[in-house]
Amino acid sequence: MPNKRSFQRKLLRTKVKFGREEPSTFGHTFNVSPKGIGITTNRLLPRNAKINCNIYLNKSSTKDDTSKQDVISTQGRVVWVKQGFPGQPSKMGIKIVNPNIDLTDIYKSDKQ
Numbered sequence: 001m002p003n004k005r006s007f008q009r010k011l012l013r014t015k016v017k018f019g020r021e022e023p024s025t026f027g028h029t030f031n032v033s034p035k036g037i038g039i040t041t042n043r044l045l046p047r048n049a050k051i052n053c054n055i056y057l058n059k060s061s062t063k064d065d066t067s068k069q070d071v072i073s074t075q076g077r078v079v080w081v082k083q084g085f086p087g088q089p090s091k092m093g094i095k096i097v098n099p100n101i102d103l104t105d106i107y108k109s110d111k112q
Helices: 101-108
Strands: 015-019 025-033 036-041 050-058 069-082 090-096
Touching: 015 036, 036 050, 036 069, 069 101
Parallel strands: none
Antiparallel strands: 015 025, 015 050, 025 036, 036 090, 050 069, 069 090
């Protein structure tokens, strides 16, 4: 089956906070593209749900330094959900409805 994606996914594992109205649930990204985000979480939202996301990027050389975190806020729509097996997190695919220049910059960095 041919790949219908406009952009290849970039592997990125970082914290994300999301919710329908206000971001209130934590998860982790597992990949990004300029028009989408893959999220692992213990709390799935239904397909077609509108979602607000804050993606936390650590710009520090040490993983535990939270003072140098950048936050990218974006909105999207849940396009697919996959329930995890017992002991494994579930996954959601999010289509970005307002492409954000910061998200595009993340995708382009390290792409070369």
